[in-house]
Amino acid sequence: MQKVITVSLNGNAYQLDEDAYAQLSAYLEHAARALAANPDHAEIATDLEQAIAEKCARYLNAHKNVVKAAELQQVLHEMGPVEADAAAGGAAAGEIGAASSPAGAGPSTPGAAPNPDGSTGKSGGSTAPGDATSAGDAAGPGGAAAAGGADSSSRSERRLYQISEGAVLSGVCTGIAAYFAIDVTLVRAIFIALFFVTGGIALLGYVTLMFIVPYASTSEEHAAARGMPFNARVLVEGAKQKYAQFRQGQEWRGTGTQWRNEWRRMRAEWSSERRRLRDAWRAHWRYGYRPGGVSAPGTAAPGTAGRYAAHVITSTVIAILGLVFALLSVLWLFVLLSLLTTGAVLGFPLPLGVPLWVTILILVLLYQIVAWPIKSMRRAACYSMGTYHPGWVEASDGIFGLAIAAGLLWYGYHHVPELRDFLDHLTHWWHDATGAGVGARRDLFFGRTRPHDVSLGPLAK
Amino acid sequence: MALDSKFSPIRKGLLEFLVLKIVSGTTVYVPDILKRLADTEFATQEGTLYPLLSKLRREGLVDYQWQESESGPPRKYYRLTPTGRTHLTELDDYWALINKTVSRLGN
Numbered sequence: 100m101q102k103v104i105t106v107s108l109n110g111n112a113y114q115l116d117e118d119a120y121a122q123l124s125a126y127l128e129h130a131a132r133a134l135a136a137n138p139d140h141a142e143i144a145t146d147l148e149q150a151i152a153e154k155c156a157r158y159l160n161a162h163k164n165v166v167k168a169a170e171l172q173q174v175l176h177e178m179g180p181v182e183a184d185a186a187a188g189g190a191a192a193g194e195i196g197a198a199s200s201p202a203g204a205g206p207s208t209p210g211a212a213p214n215p216d217g218s219t220g221k222s223g224g225s226t227a228p229g230d231a232t233s234a235g236d237a238a239g240p241g242g243a244a245a246a247g248g249a250d251s252s253s254r255s256e257r258r259l260y261q262i263s264e265g266a267v268l269s270g271v272c273t274g275i276a277a278y279f280a281i282d283v284t285l286v287r288a289i290f291i292a293l294f295f296v297t298g299g300i301a302l303l304g305y306v307t308l309m310f311i312v313p314y315a316s317t318s319e320e321h322a323a324a325r326g327m328p329f330n331a332r333v334l335v336e337g338a339k340q341k342y343a344q345f346r347q348g349q350e351w352r353g354t355g356t357q358w359r360n361e362w363r364r365m366r367a368e369w370s371s372e373r374r375r376l377r378d379a380w381r382a383h384w385r386y387g388y389r390p391g392g393v394s395a396p397g398t399a400a401p402g403t404a405g406r407y408a409a410h411v412i413t414s415t416v417i418a419i420l421g422l423v424f425a426l427l428s429v430l431w432l433f434v435l436l437s438l439l440t441t442g443a444v445l446g447f448p449l450p451l452g453v454p455l456w457v458t459i460l461i462l463v464l465l466y467q468i469v470a471w472p473i474k475s476m477r478r479a480a481c482y483s484m485g486t487y488h489p490g491w492v493e494a495s496d497g498i499f500g501l502a503i504a505a506g507l508l509w510y511g512y513h514h515v516p517e518l519r520d521f522l523d524h525l526t527h528w529w530h531d532a533t534g535a536g537v538g539a540r541r542d543l544f545f546g547r548t549r550p551h552d553v554s555l556g557p558l559a560k
Numbered sequence: 561m562a563l564d565s566k567f568s569p570i571r572k573g574l575l576e577f578l579v580l581k582i583v584s585g586t587t588v589y590v591p592d593i594l595k596r597l598a599d600t601e602f603a604t605q606e607g608t609l610y611p612l613l614s615k616l617r618r619e620g621l622v623d624y625q626w627q628e629s630e631s632g633p634p635r636k637y638y639r640l641t642p643t644g645r646t647h648l649t650e651l652d653d654y655w656a657l658i659n660k661t662v663s664r665l666g667n
Contacts, residue, residue: 109633110633111633130607134611137611137614138618139614139617139618142614143610143611143614146590146606146610146636147606147607147610149633150590150606150610153591153632156632177605177606178605178606178607179604179605179606179607179608180605180607180608181607181608181610181611182607182608182611183611
């Protein structure tokens with residue numbers, strides 16, 4: 100009696116006996132490795148699965164619904180070894196067992212080649228992947244060396260992108276953080292430190308990166324930004340490989356019961372873990388707050404009185420933080436206004452040789468630096484309340500920023516003649532540019548400038 | 561067979577040319593291509609053909625469209641792109657040139 104394993108081949112269920120399953124997973128795993136460097140690997144794998152499915156269907160009918168090992172072996176034999184691209188050389192071939200069989204050699208006619216291994220069914224574990232997959236072809240002079248190359252190239256590619264989610268300015272820091280898999284706060288801190296150490300050159304670097312590094316927009320790009328495998332298939336392949344190793348490593352494979360017990364134990368462990376996490380999360384969302392901000396899942400829920408007190412405290416903290424934030428914004432606005440009107444920061448004259456626009460830039464940056472932790476603290480507090488409405492918080496920030504920008508513009512338009520000239524000039528220029536269809540890049544620039552920076556206009560002119 | 565192995569790299573290299581030739585006639589489905597090649601010296605298998613087709617598609621020489629099939633899931637039917645057609649003409653000419661050279665050198 101053989102156990103039957105159900106697999107999905109390109110969306111349709113097929114039942115294989117255990118040995119057939121081992122062969123198929125070895126074949127597909129090998130194919131995935133051979134195609135690792137191929138940009139279309141997912142698509143080719145689907146095509147191959149479909150082709151295998153069609154060939155398997157040949158052996159199935161109303162009275163036979165399981166594909167046997169010998170039949171699957173024939174199918175895989177007809178499929179032939181999956182070859183990497185010509186560029187990748189014979190990397191696919193060398194690895195698993197060039198010596199094991201002559202069957203895969205070159206374009207031999209399917210079916211005509213001798214069946215190299217008739218003992219599959221009995222010997223069980225000895226279904227060497229080689230008999231189905233080895234190329235054993237002249238193409239494999241690369242041998243071990245090429246195989247090494249294939250290994251290194253099978254690591255998914257990692258590229259630098261800007262990531263707008265969670266970005267403060269443009270997304271350069273978030274992108275860098277994702278690229279090196281480190282905390283974004285650390286990257287920001289380094290950038291700020293660099294800014295002061297290099298006297299502004301880091302800012303230039305930042306702006307350069309802002310313009311040359313592309314944004315990650317597709318999910319594929321997001322994955323590449325983090326250097327993670329693009330799709331679930333890679334994970335599935337990994338799991339299959341682990342499974343195969345696990346199977347091969349077990350001496351008692353034949354008995355089955357021990358393995359089944361182990362499996363049952365693992366599954367119970369997983370599901371209890373999952374339940375625990377889920378309950379913790381439910382409690383977290385339903386009852387909201389845990390003392391000490393974001394709580395670890397799985398801690399015991401605090402008593403009602405404690406929860407209430409904590410709720411009050413958090414609300415107060417949120418209110419205070421909001422007030423501090425508002426005060427900070429007003430202070431910043433005030434500083435900016437005093438700078439614009441009197442040319443001095445709250446009565447302190449500017450150091451000699453520092454142009455006004457640099458001062459404003461520094462002010463903007465300082466504001467961001469100081470405001471950011473307050474904003475994130477407020478956000479974290481909202482989180483722990485369980486009343487987090489990202490849309491609302493973001494919108495209030497955005498509206499506040501817009502209000503500042505609008506106020507600044509209004510003030511400038513009425514009190515700074517240069518700004519009025521500049522804005523009039525800008526509208527003319529805008530008409531020219533859009534009319535002639537040129538200056539798209541500059542449109543983009545102005546489109547992306549932060550609202551505060553609008554006041555830079557007359558001074559930068 | 562000694563002959564077989566001697567020409568193995570050449571057959572390998574020619575496969576792309578032949579696949580383009582087969583695809584140039586009508587739109588074809590992968591089993592059609594395999595069947596056309598099966599009785600020749602260039603008999604090949606899915607494991608080779610799918611990666612090759614994907615390469616040709618990336619190079620813009622062939623193209624496919626999905627067609628419903630009465631038995632099973634939709635199938636990919638391949639056809640030649642205009643770029644592929646010009647490329648195939650070049651290959652044809654070059655092949656004729658090689659043939660001429662080979663036969664001329666004999667005598």
